[in-house]
Amino acid sequence: MRRASLLVVLGLVALPSIIGGKVMVVGTLLGPERLGIPSGMALPLELLQGSPFSTYLVPGLLLALIVGGIxxxxxxxxxxxxxxxxxASATAGFSILIWxxxxxxxxxxxxxxAVYxxxxxxxxxxxxxxxxxxDRQDRRM
Known part of the structure; x- marks a missing residue:
């Protein structure tokens, strides 16, 4: 049960990280309209103000390859x-927390x-x- 629970959470973070990162990269390179994303639903560049990034290319690569890949x-x-x-599981957990x-x-x-x-x-x-x-049953503390 513990192993299965960890597998479920790892999968539930891996999949959207890889897909979301890919959407960010492809959306930056081709434009959201080429992805079939209405312009009103695209990630606004204003969210990147004050960050070291001017596009979603690098954050998308980091999200897909580092967080999703791990x-x-x-x-x-x-x-x-x-x-x-x-x-690898500990690294994955810390990678999403750091992200x-x-x-x-x-x-x-x-x-x-908050969810992630x-x-x-x-x-x-x-x-x-x-x-x-x-151990959930350990009550020594």
């Missing part, structure tokens, strides 16, 4: 029960930031349970 890698390693799966922390510096608060922050905490919590580093 999550996908951790998911695959955990499925295969690879010895590096715990390290959200940095995003909150530049982008106004969104409920999605909670997902990162859940990943780390499920990992600790999976490794038997914490």
């Amino acid at each position: 999550h996908l890698g951790a998911f695959i390693l955990l499925i295969r029960r690879h010895p590096w799966a715990p390290l 959200i922390f940095i995003q909150m510096v530049f982008v106004p608060f969104s409920i999605l930031q 922050f909670a997902a990162g905490l859940a990943e780390l919590g499920f990992l600790l349970l999976l490794l038997d580093l914490i």
